[in-house]
Amino acid sequence: MTSPQEVDTAQLRARYPDVFDRPASARLAMPAMIVAAFAIFVYGLVDLEFSPSRFFAGLSQLGWISVMMIPPDPGSSLPVYLKALGETLSIALLGTTLAAVFALPVSLLAARNIVPSNILRFPVRRFLDSIRGVDTLIWALVWINVVGLGPFAGVLAIAVSDFGAFGKLFSEAFEGADQKQVEGIRASGGSPLHEIRFGLLPQVLPVIAGQVLYFIESNTRSATIIGIVGAGGIGLQLAEQIRVLEWQKVSFLILMILVAVAAIDFISSKLRFAIIGRRAVA
Amino acid sequence: MTLAVSILPEQQLAVLNAAYSQAVARRRLRLLLGVVIFAAALVLAGFGAEVNLRTLFTYFGNFVSYFDRIFTLDSGQRVWTDIGEWFWGLRKWLRMLGETLLISYVGTLTGATLAFCLNFLAAENTSPSPWLRFVVRRLLEFARTVPGIVFALIFVIAFGLGPMAGVLAIAIHSTGALGKLFSEIVENADMKPVEGIRSTGASWLSCMRFAIVPQVTAGYASYALLRFEINVREASVMGFVGAGGIGQELVVAIRKFYYSDVSAILLTIIVTVFIIDISTGWLRGRLFGKEART
Numbered sequence: 001m002t003s004p005q006e007v008d009t010a011q012l013r014a015r016y017p018d019v020f021d022r023p024a025s026a027r028l029a030m031p032a033m034i035v036a037a038f039a040i041f042v043y044g045l046v047d048l049e050f051s052p053s054r055f056f057a058g059l060s061q062l063g064w065i066s067v068m069m070i071p072p073d074p075g076s077s078l079p080v081y082l083k084a085l086g087e088t089l090s091i092a093l094l095g096t097t098l099a100a101v102f103a104l105p106v107s108l109l110a111a112r113n114i115v116p117s118n119i120l121r122f123p124v125r126r127f128l129d130s131i132r133g134v135d136t137l138i139w140a141l142v143w144i145n146v147v148g149l150g151p152f153a154g155v156l157a158i159a160v161s162d163f164g165a166f167g168k169l170f171s172e173a174f175e176g177a178d179q180k181q182v183e184g185i186r187a188s189g190g191s192p193l194h195e196i197r198f199g200l201l202p203q204v205l206p207v208i209a210g211q212v213l214y215f216i217e218s219n220t221r222s223a224t225i226i227g228i229v230g231a232g233g234i235g236l237q238l239a240e241q242i243r244v245l246e247w248q249k250v251s252f253l254i255l256m257i258l259v260a261v262a263a264i265d266f267i268s269s270k271l272r273f274a275i276i277g278r279r280a281v282a
Numbered sequence: 283m284t285l286a287v288s289i290l291p292e293q294q295l296a297v298l299n300a301a302y303s304q305a306v307a308r309r310r311l312r313l314l315l316g317v318v319i320f321a322a323a324l325v326l327a328g329f330g331a332e333v334n335l336r337t338l339f340t341y342f343g344n345f346v347s348y349f350d351r352i353f354t355l356d357s358g359q360r361v362w363t364d365i366g367e368w369f370w371g372l373r374k375w376l377r378m379l380g381e382t383l384l385i386s387y388v389g390t391l392t393g394a395t396l397a398f399c400l401n402f403l404a405a406e407n408t409s410p411s412p413w414l415r416f417v418v419r420r421l422l423e424f425a426r427t428v429p430g431i432v433f434a435l436i437f438v439i440a441f442g443l444g445p446m447a448g449v450l451a452i453a454i455h456s457t458g459a460l461g462k463l464f465s466e467i468v469e470n471a472d473m474k475p476v477e478g479i480r481s482t483g484a485s486w487l488s489c490m491r492f493a494i495v496p497q498v499t500a501g502y503a504s505y506a507l508l509r510f511e512i513n514v515r516e517a518s519v520m521g522f523v524g525a526g527g528i529g530q531e532l533v534v535a536i537r538k539f540y541y542s543d544v545s546a547i548l549l550t551i552i553v554t555v556f557i558i559d560i561s562t563g564w565l566r567g568r569l570f571g572k573e574a575r576t
Contacts, residue, residue: 037391044388048381048445048526058441065440090330097324133552137431137519141536146344151331156338225429229522229533232331235432239523242435250436258427 069251081237081253085260087151088233091226092219092264095158100212103163107170108196113182114174124167131164136222140231151232158219158226169211170204177203210272217261217268224257352545361542369546375531379554381445382527385520386513389449393456394506397422400457401464402490408468408476410486418461425458430516434525445526452513452520460509467501468494503569507562514558518551 013020074081108114110124140157147153182199190198227235234257241249290298353361361368369375400418402408409415430451437447475493484492521529528551535543 040384041388041391044384044449047384048388048449050446050449054441054446058437058446061440062437065436086330087332090327093323093327094331094333129556130552133515133555134548135515135519137522138532138536138548141522141533142348143345145536145539146348147337147341152333152337155331155333221427221429225431228431228435238432239435242439245439254428254432258424261427 065247068247071248072252072255073248074252075246075249077237077249081234081256084227084232084234084237085256088223088227088235089220089260089264091151091154091158091223091231091233092216095155095223096162096212096216096219098155098159099162099166099215100208102159103166103170104208106163107167107174110167110171111174113177113179114196114200125171128164128167131160132168134161136161136226137229140226140229144230149230149232154223154226154231154233157231158222162215162219165215166211170208173204173207173211174200176207206275209275213268213272213275217264220261220264224261352541352548355542361545368542371531371543371546372550375528375547375550378521378528378531379550382517382520382529383514383554383558385445385448385527386452386510386517389452389517390456390506390510390513392449392453394460394502394509396453396457397460397464398502400461401468402494404461405465405468407471407473408490408494422458422461425454426462427458428455430455431519431523434520435523438524443524445520448517448520448525448527451525452516455516456509456513460505463505464498464502467498467505471497500569504566507566511559511562514555518555 106124106128110121110128112121115121115124136157139160140153143153143156143160147156177200181203182195185195185199223233224235224238227233227237228239230236234253238250238253238257241253289295355361355364355367357364357367400422403410403414403418404422406415409418433451433454434447437450441447441450471494475497476489479489479493517527517529518532519529521527521531522533524530528547532544532547532551534540535547
């Protein structure tokens with residue numbers, strides 16, 4: 001037996017040529033990638049008109065703004081803000097529910113184990129993908145053109161953009177379900193609808209419920225911002241107060257949003273645990 | 283083949299049946315209660331959000347015809363009959379789109395770098411002191427919870443209109459999101475290498491450099507690429523508040539009812555997002571194998 005010290009490097013080198021003499025391409029790949037990434041970064045800084053003087057001027061401005069934000073103070077408009085917050089929560093809840101209700105049947109069409117035909121599934125999937133490719137804010141702008149300014153446009157915007165996301169997530173949940181139950185129901189003479197109702201739905205319903213709750217949570221965040229383009233909720237107030245430079249109110253509104261999001265997080269994670277148990281929380 | 287099914291005596295069976303139906307009844311009651319509460323919340327939310335079904339039904343035709351209109355040129359023809367006219371501003375839009383991509387790239391890289399610097403302080407197992415961990419964690423939480431576009435609104439006032447505000451907003455939001463994900467990777471890392479390196483008398487910094495970083499870089503890069511994908515979408519709307527990128531063009535087109543422009547710009551955005559999604563997915567697959575692709 002040889003102790004590690006006795007093995008000389010030449011021997012090792014001969015035995016493992018791959019480790020010692022890596023090809024130049026492998027050795028150069030990492031530094032080349034880093035240099036390229038850095039080069040694009042610098043190009044980006046130049047192209048996007050970054051300049052140290054602007055940066056530091058802005059930073060001192062930002063410092064002033066933060067000083068003026070303290071202490072947070074709603075002034076006399078606290079009831080208005082509370083109402084706006086309620087509006088935001090309503091938008092999130094309604095939008096997500098609507099999206100889930102409409103996405104469930106469509107997601108069946110996009111699941112491989114339910115619709116085996118590629119030709120039928122492909123357009124449905126691309127359709128869902130393109131809906132998801134458009135941001136909620138853009139949908140909000142479109143709906144404002146249709147139903148006018150106000151929270152209702154926000155509800156519809158969230159519903160449409162989540163419809164795309166849910167369609168994909170639900171169909172993945174269906175595809176991940178165990179096929180054995182379905183086979184059992186087919187063996188006992190069930191129709192395809194029975195297969196879905198009694199074989200698949202009981203398996204995927206908890207997963208779907210968890211996802212819907214999670215989206216309600218994350219939509220509370222989205223709902224705060226769609227107000228910025230005029231679709232109701234607390235974002236409207238926030239954007240207005242920022243534009244008129246009422247910094248104390250701005251900081252109060254931001255605090256309100258943070259507290260509301262934290263509260264919704266807390267409630268929905270409790271509910272999710274209750275529905276799907278500790279194990280399946282993704 | 284005969285089957286022998288042992289049937290319990292009547293008395294025992296009745297007790298079991300009663301217990302079963304009671305359990306089922308309790309479950310149904312709970313479900314009913316949940317449904318009722320949920321329905322009540324929905325109705326309440328309906329009032330809060332000023333849902334007006336009549337408006338929806340009256341104007342739903344508008345929604346459909348909106349899509350009809352955005353696919354119609356000024357001359358009244360369908361857009362695809364005259365691609366040149368439809369994409370008349372393609373060169374300008376591509377330039378803005380390039381700016382959008384640059385905003386998200388620079389923002390993501392800055393955010394990832396900051397998150398890289400902060401995440402070791404936020405992770406349970408590597409943080410040098412509990413109070414530092416607490417402070418860094420709250421900081422990341424704040425950066426993550428405030429939506430990027432709110433930062434952009436404030437930065438536009440502080441740094442002036444232009445892409446710089448967008449980059450900084452995306453950078454801060456990414457720092458918050460990535461900082462949390464990165465520190466979770468660090469918490470899952472194997473601590474034995476750290477012990478080995480500390481036993482040689484190394485400082486905290488070299489412990490991180492030689493024990494933790496080699497274990498976590500693949501995960502970091504994967505999350506950063508994922509974040510880049512998300513940030514491309516985010517950057518496409520930064521222009522709504524004047525923070526640069528294609529959003530500026532889009533909001534002008536929507537607000538001023540330049541219908542065919544809306545569809546053209548939306549289409550270029552969707553195609554770009556597709557291409558970015560597919561290429562980063564491919565890149566992640568190439569770099570880190572199948573298991574890191576989730």
